[in-house]
Amino acid sequence: MTSSTGPRGAGRSDRVGAIVLLVFALLYGFEASRIAYSFSSDPLGPRVFPMMLAGALALLSVIYLLRPGGAEPWPQGRLLAQSLAIPGLVLAAALLLEPLGFAVAVTILVTGVGRLFGASWRLAILGGLAQAALWFAVFRYLLEVYLPGGAVFGM
Amino acid sequence: MDLSYLWAGFSVALSPLNLAIGFTGCFLGTLIGALPAIGPINGIALLLPIAYTMGLPPESTMILLAGIYMGAEYGGRISSILLNVPGDAGAVMTALDGNPLARQGRAGEALMISGLASFVGGTLGVVGLTFFAPLLSTLAIGFGPAEYFVLMIFAFATLGSMVGSQPVKTLIGCVIGLMLATVGLDATSGAYRFTFNEPELGDGIEFVVLVIGLFSISEAMFMLEHQAKGGSVIKVAGRTFARWADIVRCIGPALRSSVIGFTVGVLPGTGASVASAVSYTTEKRLSDREGTFGKGDVRGLAAPEAANNATAAGAFVPMLTLGVPGSGTTAVMLGALMLYNIQPGPQLFAERPELIGGLIASLYIGNILLLILNLPLVRVFSRVLQLPNWVLVPGILVLSIVGVYSTHASVLAVVMMLGIGIVGWLLRKLGFDMAPIILGFVLGRVMEVNLRNALAISGGDLSILFQSTISIVLWIMAAAMAVLPFAIGRLARRAAAPSPQVS
Structure with missing residues (x-):
């Protein structure tokens, strides 16, 4: 992440950040889907809530990707x-x-x-x-x- | 109304140990508030682990942290007025009229008026807390798991709509916090989640490690980049006693702003910066007939100061009664209670009256102590503005290491704190606020457990989330919050006010 100063550069680090978050959401969701358990006393189990979070983060990162802005320039x-x-x-x-x-x-x-x-x-x-x-x-x-x-x- | 909890609380808060701790908290808080860039949330993050390792009982730790919180809201005005650099996020608006006053040679008067306004706001806020907290906890007794889950949704909706200029970033922060909370052992099923077979992660991410990483490592890195250049401290000279006429003119604005501040404080997640911004804009619209706001009008100084102190008290209402913090700083305090295995909620009033009563009573005492510290002794605190960063920042880092090391006695925890700190720095550079992450983290487990319990009751039927009147009201309020920014977007664009941060 070495984008330069100026509005265009800042927009670029926003987009890079959004993509990193999106990838993180997918990895987290994938990990969540493989959580090993044998029994849970509730209908949802340990996987569903994390998968909901992964979905929420993926959605929010796409919104962020489409509407970048607000990042500070990186120190050089x-x-x-x-x-x-x-x-x-x-x-x-x-x-x-x-x-x-x-x-x-x-x-x-x-x-x-x-x-x-x-x-x-x-x-x-x-x-x-x-x-x-x-x-x-x-x-x-x-x-x-x-x-x-x-x-x-x-x- | 039954206020016996408060009288019992005074006997807790007036014990010699707790009085000394309360005084220490107020003193350190004023100091932390006065230091530019370090706000209540940083101060509490730094001192919480130390209080915990010292083995203080929970009510004493809460009294210490509450003193710091309130003290910082008082102290924040000092650097706003004398240096034109807000001491913390809640004091941004204070600089608008406070600094012009100081430049007109009226620094002493400005400090006195803002100190009195802080006292009015703080005290009215605590009175509000005294009466509203038992009321809300009675109401919340009727909350089942479904209602709690919807309450969390409402909290995040409020946060997204009220805090920061970019709701999407605030919400991403909340989700990251919620995700961090899922790490570790899942109590319901016994499954280990996201631990990657690391025994260190079995108990989840440690709160102290997370808070210190986010609020102190990233802060130190930020301070290096944003070192205040130039900016001279204005000496407190001339008269130090405000004119009576000015004090009288400030009564109305201070009272109105206290109400605004308290209300904003009660809303989940929205802290002092939102309150002071709303109260300043309101007061400007109501009473700025000569266009003197922003040029050194005492009313423009009294309004945000009364508001940010009232907010601090208001933020305790949902935190103590519902377990949903009213501000970023109370989110850290909620995490502190969790370290003691105390989960705040409506039962807390019945189970730990000494904790709640002691805390609230200490706020009454603290306001009086703070008035004394902040009026006659204000010159002492204005000295800390000259403290150079090459002394301050290493000091913060030493406290961070000691805090993490002493609670976990492991160097690995310090390394993890650094990792979290660097990620926090990257996120802050991208314009993210750290407080929503903490809010998500402290609410994560409760939110999930309540969702799963609700569905266990209904046998997996989602309609349980929409059944009771309370849930429906909460859904409607959440929807209203989500629509709010679009509704007032036009107004905000016209006013083009600086957007508040979580404090």
Whole structure:
């Protein structure tokens, strides 16, 4: 999905989106029709409601396809990379959470996202350390929510 | 009328723990509301899992979340007025007259008038809730499975016709939510649906994972793209006490808008942004004789603020009595109750009076706390407008990870949240709103179970859906809602007002 800016491009991503939704509706409906069950105490069973939903989504996606509009232009180049870096950094923090501990993971996350939002390296790192300390204190001592200590603060 | 539930509720809400929690909720809510771009729904999504893992009892969690909801409706006006950037979707209209007032050096007065209007709207809304909720729950006792199913149809019809500029996208969002709710074990037949043999999916998609993915990951990505450029905060200077004449002029608009706001709130799914838009347009038509609306008219400021606070209270009526949320934010709160295995409905009044009474009583107390927080202390909250995004956004993400990780103690849940977040971002770029997905999700199981129960009663005969008077009335109301946009389409095109979002 890399359609360009401008009304025509936006219309294109609407149409691509509508087709993706339509395909999803069909796949979902197909899966629904193959749900395995031996007995159900009601006349409809577990298949019919999902199949109704598949039908509704298919119908709505066709309407959407015929009347596109309203999509925003996609971010390009650097901005796109930065947008995707946010879930990337969250993923990194999640994966580091158990091995390295909460404090390290949060420092990395806050520093990285801080850079994306325009902080200088110095401020971003300071922010990372400060937020790691703050959130650790809030969760561990004030709210008593369990957080992994990991290699650095592990007991 | 029997209001004993309310007196019992006050004893719950006035316990030291719940008072402290209510105050925390109001304080955080005002803060969240004041922050541009973060609204009540994001705030509740972030704090719900933490409240849940802390082991708070359900009524305390509800008091916390309700405080945040109301507080955010109060706080949203601060950035609308001082920054001309709405603090949340319900405060869009507040900027129209609030910001011009601030630029005329009357920021302090604008904050006071809008704070008072919020209090009037909020309090009248809670009074309405106190009386309507027991009434509606008495009516709803007569609902069988067929009536419930038709009620859901009515809810989606209302949502499609009232929310967003593109009904088709709102409805697609609802259906996606309903589909997500079908994942997991089907209790009636014991079949596993759409689990692809993944044990993680056996219990279905976790509510916390879904809500945080949709409202916080996608929000962070959106904030990166839409970073407010320039936009300076106006200092609160000059007189801070509004002129009496202005306050008196606002009484009528505030009262009328409270009624509009409460009514819109009661309608399923339609939240503060619809209410403030309707009340602003109504008030403009009624009282804007000199054409001063939009140039700093205090009445144009009081109307939407009274309305959005009344809506928040009104939205609890269908949520507590029918289990159908009155707004996107109450949809998240409904999901919170489900985490505690509580299914709201007409029986809730009989079974958990302390929960409903405590919640409603906390709203009365909360309004008073919020008036105090929002009048003398408003300068403190206006400071948060200077909080840079490089501090705010990472903070939101840390809360998201902790919320998901602490409720599920699994890194896999965090990964799933990210997947949902990216899909949410793609949908938002296409112009979809996230709230209908949540509404569909929390209503999905109930809708299906009631349809199947109805047909089990009738032995598969569809006519049971059209038999009782209540069902027929609901079908007619749903049809009326579906036709409504075409009927008023001409009017709307003439007015060309900005279209509201679910808040």
